[in-house]
Amino acid sequence: MDDAPDAPAPARRRWHIAVFLAPALLVYGVIMLVPLAQTLWLGLQNLRDGEAVFVGLDNVRTLFGDPRYADGFWNALHNNFVFFLFHILVQNPVGIALAALLSVPRLRGVALYRTALFLPTILSFVVVGFIWKLILSPLWGVAPMMLGSVGLRSLFAPYLGQEAYALATVSLVSVWQFVGIPMMLIYAALISIPNEIIEAAECDGITGFKQFFKIKLPLILPTIGLTAILTFVGNFNAFDLVYTMQGALAGPNLSTDILGTYLYRIFFGFQLQQGDRYMGATVATAMFLIILTGVAFYLFVIQRRLRRYQM
Known part of the structure:
Protein backbone atom coordinates (compact mmCIF):
# COMPACT_ATOMS: atom_id res chain seq x y z
CA MET A 1 0.00 0.00 0.00
CA LEU A 57 -18.36 73.16 0.45
CA ASP A 58 -19.06 76.79 1.41
CA ASN A 59 -15.38 77.67 0.94
CA VAL A 60 -15.48 76.18 -2.57
CA ARG A 61 -18.52 78.30 -3.42
CA THR A 62 -16.71 81.36 -2.11
CA LEU A 63 -13.58 80.54 -4.09
CA PHE A 64 -15.48 80.22 -7.37
CA GLY A 65 -18.31 82.66 -6.69
CA ASP A 66 -16.80 85.59 -4.79
CA PRO A 67 -14.96 87.98 -7.16
CA ARG A 68 -12.41 88.70 -4.42
CA TYR A 69 -11.15 85.13 -4.78
CA ALA A 70 -12.51 83.91 -8.12
CA ASP A 71 -10.86 86.56 -10.31
CA GLY A 72 -7.43 85.88 -8.84
CA PHE A 73 -7.88 82.11 -8.97
CA TRP A 74 -8.90 81.98 -12.64
CA ASN A 75 -6.10 84.37 -13.59
CA ALA A 76 -3.56 82.21 -11.73
CA LEU A 77 -4.96 79.02 -13.29
CA HIS A 78 -4.76 80.52 -16.78
CA ASN A 79 -1.17 81.64 -16.20
CA ASN A 80 -0.30 78.20 -14.85
CA PHE A 81 -1.55 76.55 -18.04
CA VAL A 82 0.50 79.00 -20.13
CA PHE A 83 3.52 78.24 -17.91
CA PHE A 84 2.93 74.52 -18.49
CA LEU A 85 2.53 74.94 -22.26
CA PHE A 86 5.90 76.67 -22.50
CA HIS A 87 7.49 73.66 -20.80
CA ILE A 88 5.65 71.00 -22.77
CA LEU A 89 6.16 72.75 -26.15
CA VAL A 90 9.68 74.10 -25.61
CA GLN A 91 11.43 72.29 -22.76
CA ASN A 92 10.52 68.71 -23.65
CA PRO A 93 11.16 68.93 -27.43
CA VAL A 94 14.51 70.61 -26.74
CA GLY A 95 15.24 67.88 -24.19
CA ILE A 96 14.47 65.21 -26.79
CA ALA A 97 16.71 66.92 -29.35
CA LEU A 98 19.60 67.23 -26.90
CA ALA A 99 19.22 63.61 -25.82
CA ALA A 100 19.26 62.49 -29.45
CA LEU A 101 22.47 64.46 -30.07
CA LEU A 102 24.14 63.08 -26.93
CA SER A 103 23.27 59.52 -27.95
CA VAL A 104 25.05 59.80 -31.30
CA PRO A 105 27.73 57.06 -31.40
CA ARG A 106 31.37 58.14 -31.09
CA LEU A 107 30.45 61.69 -30.09
CA ARG A 108 33.40 63.22 -28.28
CA GLY A 109 32.97 65.05 -24.96
CA VAL A 110 29.56 63.52 -24.17
CA ALA A 111 30.22 63.56 -20.41
CA LEU A 112 31.17 67.25 -20.52
CA TYR A 113 28.12 68.25 -22.54
CA ARG A 114 25.83 66.17 -20.36
CA THR A 115 27.16 67.73 -17.17
CA ALA A 116 27.02 71.29 -18.53
CA LEU A 117 23.42 70.91 -19.73
CA PHE A 118 22.26 69.29 -16.49
CA LEU A 119 24.10 71.71 -14.18
CA PRO A 120 21.36 74.42 -14.03
CA THR A 121 18.93 71.82 -12.69
CA ILE A 122 20.85 71.46 -9.43
CA LEU A 123 21.12 75.21 -8.85
CA SER A 124 18.94 76.91 -6.25
CA PHE A 125 15.82 78.74 -7.43
CA VAL A 126 17.09 81.82 -5.63
CA VAL A 127 20.41 81.71 -7.47
CA VAL A 128 18.76 81.17 -10.86
CA GLY A 129 16.17 83.90 -10.30
CA PHE A 130 18.73 86.43 -9.08
CA ILE A 131 21.16 85.70 -11.92
CA TRP A 132 18.49 86.12 -14.60
CA LYS A 133 17.18 89.30 -12.99
CA LEU A 134 20.71 90.69 -13.28
CA ILE A 135 21.06 89.48 -16.87
CA LEU A 136 17.74 91.02 -17.94
CA SER A 137 18.05 94.27 -15.99
CA PRO A 138 17.68 97.29 -18.32
CA LEU A 139 20.09 99.30 -16.13
CA TRP A 140 23.07 97.02 -15.51
CA GLY A 141 22.07 93.78 -17.19
CA VAL A 142 24.34 91.73 -19.43
CA ALA A 143 21.66 91.16 -22.09
CA PRO A 144 21.28 94.79 -23.28
CA MET A 145 25.06 95.23 -23.35
CA MET A 146 25.56 92.04 -25.37
CA LEU A 147 22.84 92.98 -27.83
CA GLY A 148 24.25 96.49 -28.08
CA SER A 149 27.72 95.14 -28.89
CA VAL A 150 26.34 93.49 -32.05
CA GLY A 151 24.05 96.36 -33.02
CA LEU A 152 20.80 94.72 -31.82
CA ARG A 153 20.15 96.88 -28.77
CA SER A 154 16.71 97.79 -30.16
CA LEU A 155 15.57 94.18 -29.65
CA PHE A 156 15.95 94.46 -25.89
CA ALA A 157 13.07 95.50 -23.66
CA PRO A 158 12.46 95.30 -19.90
CA TYR A 159 10.75 91.95 -20.36
CA LEU A 160 10.20 91.28 -16.66
CA GLY A 161 8.49 94.65 -16.29
CA GLN A 162 6.02 94.34 -19.16
CA GLU A 163 2.76 92.45 -18.76
CA ALA A 164 2.88 91.09 -22.30
CA TYR A 165 6.31 89.46 -21.88
CA ALA A 166 6.82 88.80 -18.16
CA LEU A 167 5.16 85.37 -18.00
CA ALA A 168 6.89 84.15 -21.16
CA THR A 169 10.24 85.36 -19.82
CA VAL A 170 9.84 83.61 -16.48
CA SER A 171 8.66 80.46 -18.27
CA LEU A 172 11.72 80.43 -20.53
CA VAL A 173 14.02 80.90 -17.53
CA SER A 174 12.35 77.87 -15.94
CA VAL A 175 12.80 75.95 -19.21
CA TRP A 176 16.50 76.83 -19.20
CA GLN A 177 16.85 75.58 -15.64
CA PHE A 178 15.00 72.28 -16.04
CA VAL A 179 15.65 71.19 -19.61
CA GLY A 180 18.27 68.81 -18.22
CA ILE A 181 15.64 66.58 -16.59
CA PRO A 182 13.81 65.46 -19.77
CA MET A 183 17.16 65.36 -21.54
CA MET A 184 18.60 62.85 -19.04
CA LEU A 185 15.44 60.71 -18.86
CA ILE A 186 15.17 60.44 -22.64
CA TYR A 187 18.93 59.99 -23.05
CA ALA A 188 18.78 57.03 -20.65
CA ALA A 189 15.90 55.56 -22.68
CA LEU A 190 17.78 56.01 -25.96
CA ILE A 191 21.00 54.32 -24.84
CA SER A 192 18.98 51.41 -23.41
CA ILE A 193 17.59 50.48 -26.84
CA PRO A 194 19.11 47.10 -27.77
CA ASN A 195 21.89 47.26 -30.35
CA GLU A 196 20.22 44.43 -32.30
CA ILE A 197 17.32 46.72 -33.19
CA ILE A 198 19.63 49.49 -34.38
CA GLU A 199 21.73 47.05 -36.42
CA ALA A 200 18.63 45.56 -38.03
CA ALA A 201 17.45 49.06 -38.98
CA GLU A 202 20.83 49.87 -40.49
CA CYS A 203 20.74 46.66 -42.51
CA ASP A 204 17.44 47.85 -43.94
CA GLY A 205 18.99 51.18 -44.86
CA ILE A 206 17.31 53.17 -42.08
CA THR A 207 19.87 55.62 -40.69
CA GLY A 208 20.19 59.17 -39.37
CA PHE A 209 17.02 61.18 -38.78
CA LYS A 210 14.91 58.52 -40.45
CA GLN A 211 16.15 55.96 -37.93
CA PHE A 212 15.38 58.24 -35.00
CA PHE A 213 11.81 59.03 -36.06
CA LYS A 214 10.88 55.55 -37.30
CA ILE A 215 12.72 53.31 -34.83
CA LYS A 216 13.91 55.12 -31.72
CA LEU A 217 11.09 57.59 -31.16
CA PRO A 218 8.32 54.95 -30.96
CA LEU A 219 10.43 52.96 -28.48
CA ILE A 220 10.88 55.90 -26.12
CA LEU A 221 7.24 57.10 -26.18
CA PRO A 222 6.59 55.75 -22.64
CA THR A 223 9.51 57.81 -21.34
CA ILE A 224 8.25 60.89 -23.19
CA GLY A 225 4.83 60.35 -21.61
CA LEU A 226 6.41 60.01 -18.16
CA THR A 227 8.37 63.21 -18.76
CA ALA A 228 5.18 65.03 -19.75
CA ILE A 229 3.30 64.06 -16.59
CA LEU A 230 6.30 64.92 -14.39
CA THR A 231 6.40 68.32 -16.12
CA PHE A 232 2.68 68.78 -15.45
CA VAL A 233 3.00 67.97 -11.74
CA GLY A 234 6.11 70.13 -11.34
CA ASN A 235 4.59 73.13 -13.13
CA PHE A 236 1.35 73.10 -11.15
CA ASN A 237 3.38 72.93 -7.92
CA ALA A 238 5.69 75.76 -9.06
CA PHE A 239 6.25 78.70 -6.76
CA ASP A 240 9.91 79.39 -6.00
CA LEU A 241 11.14 80.83 -9.30
CA VAL A 242 8.18 83.19 -9.78
CA TYR A 243 8.46 84.34 -6.16
CA THR A 244 12.21 84.95 -6.54
CA MET A 245 11.97 86.87 -9.82
CA GLN A 246 8.64 88.70 -9.46
CA GLY A 247 7.84 88.63 -5.74
CA ALA A 248 4.69 87.48 -3.96
CA LEU A 249 2.53 89.86 -6.01
CA ALA A 250 3.80 88.17 -9.21
CA GLY A 251 3.97 91.44 -11.08
CA PRO A 252 3.55 93.38 -13.10
CA ASN A 253 -0.16 93.56 -12.28
CA LEU A 254 -0.38 89.81 -11.46
CA SER A 255 0.66 88.90 -15.01
CA THR A 256 2.99 86.15 -13.72
CA ASP A 257 0.71 85.00 -10.91
CA ILE A 258 0.36 81.19 -10.79
CA LEU A 259 -1.46 78.93 -8.37
CA GLY A 260 1.57 78.65 -6.07
CA THR A 261 1.95 82.40 -5.56
CA TYR A 262 -1.82 82.86 -5.34
CA LEU A 263 -1.97 80.19 -2.61
CA TYR A 264 0.86 81.92 -0.74
CA ARG A 265 -0.98 85.26 -0.63
CA ILE A 266 -4.32 83.75 0.33
CA PHE A 267 -2.90 81.51 3.07
CA PHE A 268 -0.22 83.73 4.63
CA GLY A 269 -1.37 87.16 3.48
CA PHE A 270 0.87 89.82 1.99
CA GLN A 271 1.24 93.53 2.72
CA LEU A 272 -2.30 94.79 3.42
CA GLN A 273 -3.94 91.50 2.51
CA GLN A 274 -4.78 89.42 5.57
CA GLY A 275 -4.12 85.69 5.39
CA ASP A 276 -6.94 83.16 5.63
CA ARG A 277 -5.79 79.61 6.29
CA TYR A 278 -9.22 78.13 5.58
CA MET A 279 -9.50 79.68 2.12
CA GLY A 280 -5.81 78.93 1.59
CA ALA A 281 -6.50 75.26 2.33
CA THR A 282 -9.36 75.40 -0.19
CA VAL A 283 -7.01 76.73 -2.86
CA ALA A 284 -4.50 73.98 -1.98
CA THR A 285 -7.29 71.40 -2.29
CA ALA A 286 -8.20 72.75 -5.72
CA MET A 287 -4.54 72.47 -6.79
CA PHE A 288 -4.41 68.89 -5.48
CA LEU A 289 -7.54 67.94 -7.44
CA ILE A 290 -6.19 69.54 -10.64
CA ILE A 291 -2.94 67.59 -10.35
CA LEU A 292 -4.81 64.40 -9.40
CA THR A 293 -7.04 64.76 -12.48
CA GLY A 294 -4.03 65.22 -14.75
CA VAL A 295 -2.20 62.21 -13.30
CA ALA A 296 -5.33 60.03 -13.49
CA PHE A 297 -5.85 61.04 -17.13
CA TYR A 298 -2.28 60.02 -17.90
CA LEU A 299 -2.49 56.69 -16.07
CA PHE A 300 -5.88 55.56 -17.34
CA VAL A 301 -5.94 57.05 -20.84
CA ILE A 302 -2.52 57.91 -22.24
CA GLN A 303 -0.49 55.14 -20.62
CA ARG A 304 -2.99 52.48 -21.74
CA ARG A 305 -2.79 53.71 -25.32
CA LEU A 306 1.01 53.67 -25.18
CA ARG A 307 0.92 50.06 -24.01
CA ARG A 308 -1.43 49.10 -26.84
CA TYR A 309 0.82 50.90 -29.29
CA GLN A 310 3.86 48.96 -28.07
CA MET A 311 2.00 45.67 -28.37
Missing part, protein backbone atom coordinates in the same frame (compact mmCIF):
# COMPACT_ATOMS: atom_id res chain seq x y z
CA ASP A 2 1.47 3.35 -1.12
CA ASP A 3 1.91 6.04 1.42
CA ALA A 4 -0.44 9.01 1.14
CA PRO A 5 1.11 11.99 -0.64
CA ASP A 6 2.58 14.58 1.60
CA ALA A 7 0.37 17.58 2.32
CA PRO A 8 1.55 20.83 0.69
CA ALA A 9 3.70 22.93 2.94
CA PRO A 10 1.92 25.99 4.32
CA ALA A 11 2.75 29.25 2.60
CA ARG A 12 5.51 31.14 4.35
CA ARG A 13 4.52 34.49 5.71
CA ARG A 14 7.03 37.03 4.60
CA TRP A 15 6.97 39.34 7.60
CA HIS A 16 10.31 40.80 6.65
CA ILE A 17 8.69 42.66 3.72
CA ALA A 18 6.43 44.59 6.10
CA VAL A 19 9.36 45.22 8.44
CA PHE A 20 11.47 46.74 5.68
CA LEU A 21 8.59 48.78 4.25
CA ALA A 22 7.41 50.12 7.62
CA PRO A 23 10.04 52.90 8.05
CA ALA A 24 9.46 54.29 4.55
CA LEU A 25 5.67 54.13 4.93
CA LEU A 26 5.89 55.79 8.34
CA VAL A 27 8.01 58.67 7.04
CA TYR A 28 5.81 59.07 3.94
CA GLY A 29 2.67 59.03 6.06
CA VAL A 30 3.94 61.63 8.53
CA ILE A 31 5.40 63.96 5.90
CA MET A 32 2.84 63.56 3.08
CA LEU A 33 -0.40 61.83 3.98
CA VAL A 34 -1.08 63.45 7.36
CA PRO A 35 -0.52 67.04 6.13
CA LEU A 36 -2.62 66.29 3.03
CA ALA A 37 -5.50 64.98 5.14
CA GLN A 38 -5.25 67.99 7.47
CA THR A 39 -5.29 70.39 4.52
CA LEU A 40 -8.36 68.73 3.00
CA TRP A 41 -10.13 68.86 6.37
CA LEU A 42 -9.11 72.50 6.94
CA GLY A 43 -10.63 73.41 3.57
CA LEU A 44 -14.01 72.21 4.86
CA GLN A 45 -13.94 74.53 7.87
CA ASN A 46 -14.20 78.25 8.51
CA LEU A 47 -14.53 80.71 11.34
CA ARG A 48 -17.96 81.35 12.79
CA ASP A 49 -18.11 83.63 15.83
CA GLY A 50 -14.40 83.16 16.36
CA GLU A 51 -14.54 79.34 16.31
CA ALA A 52 -13.64 76.89 13.56
CA VAL A 53 -16.76 75.01 12.42
CA PHE A 54 -17.49 72.56 9.62
CA VAL A 55 -18.96 74.43 6.62
CA GLY A 56 -18.81 71.72 3.94
